[in-house]
Amino acid sequence: MAAISDSVTIARELYKAAVKVGVKQDVLDAIKQYGSTLVSLDQTIKSNFETYREISTTKKQLLPQGWLAAELELTSDAKLQFRGATGSFKDEIAQKKTDGSLSANDLRTCLERILKDVCAALEVKLAFRYNDENERRMSGELIIELRSTLKKKSPGTLAEPVFSCLETCNLITTTGSHDSGPILSSGDIAVAYEYVLNLDKLFFCSKCRRYVSVDQYVSHERKIFCGCGSVHVEWRD
Numbered sequence: 001m002a003a004i005s006d007s008v009t010i011a012r013e014l015y016k017a018a019v020k021v022g023v024k025q026d027v028l029d030a031i032k033q034y035g036s037t038l039v040s041l042d043q044t045i046k047s048n049f050e051t052y053r054e055i056s057t058t059k060k061q062l063l064p065q066g067w068l069a070a071e072l073e074l075t076s077d078a079k080l081q082f083r084g085a086t087g088s089f090k091d092e093i094a095q096k097k098t099d100g101s102l103s104a105n106d107l108r109t110c111l112e113r114i115l116k117d118v119c120a121a122l123e124v125k126l127a128f129r130y131n132d133e134n135e136r137r138m139s140g141e142l143i144i145e146l147r148s149t150l151k152k153k154s155p156g157t158l159a160e161p162v163f164s165c166l167e168t169c170n171l172i173t174t175t176g177s178h179d180s181g182p183i184l185s186s187g188d189i190a191v192a193y194e195y196v197l198n199l200d201k202l203f204f205c206s207k208c209r210r211y212v213s214v215d216q217y218v219s220h221e222r223k224i225f226c227g228c229g230s231v232h233v234e235w236r237d
Contacts, residue, residue: 089109090110090114093106093107093193093196102189104172104174105176107169107176108174111169111173111199115142115143116142117211118199118203121203121214121215122146122149122150122153122212124142124145125145126142138174139170139173140170143166152236153235154233154236156233156234157202157233157234160202161198162195162198162202165198166195168195169191169192169195169199172184173192176188203233204226207228208228210226211226212232217235222234222235222236222237
């Protein structure tokens with residue numbers, strides 16, 4: 001949109017039409033071009049709209065207090081939705097498993113998110129990629145590099161039975177999520193679901209809801225812990 005004032009005008013019309021989400025240009029670009037500030041924009045929005053919400057493509061570290069930052073993602077049926085945290089997504093997957101609507105694509109997405117969170121927490125080394133390409137890594141690549149890191153740092157963890165099943169899980173979720181792929185049975189989905197859960201349980205703490213991390217390394221125990229210390233894995237220097 002042309003300017004912040006225009007954004008407010010258009011947003012007011014959207015509000016009158018009972019549309020509760022407005023989309024405007026990048027906040028930082030608007031500030032640079034028109035000399036406004038995040039604080040004044042925040043105040044303007046709050047003074048005009050009680051339930052108005054904004055979507056801005058900017059760095060969440062620079063947003064005023066009280067603003068929420070979220071990513072948008074494309075669903076399997078080509079719809080846009082807000083991307084939730086991995087924890088809430090796992091809860092959604094569990095609910096779908098309960099009501100029988102869990103799909104291979106759901107499991108593929110969940111596996112990728114868990115692998116990304118684990119790899120980030122363990123500082124798994126991956127090949128360099130530019131910008132959003134870095135976020136498009138597939139489960140196969142993440143599994144290979146996670147295995148490589150665990151072989152050096154935590155061979156006992158790598159020996160856990162779930163790691164002998166990950167390739168099978170990846171195959172099931174990847175092939176089953178394609179339109180041209182095989183139609184998976186409920187048994188296949190159930191098996192893949194258990195693989196994903198077992199991988200997550202190795203590194204995730206249900207109490208503090210954090211993964212074990214190299215940031216929580218205790219040298220004299222040679223272990224890394226979650227935030228509260230309830231879950232740990234062995235870790236070599």
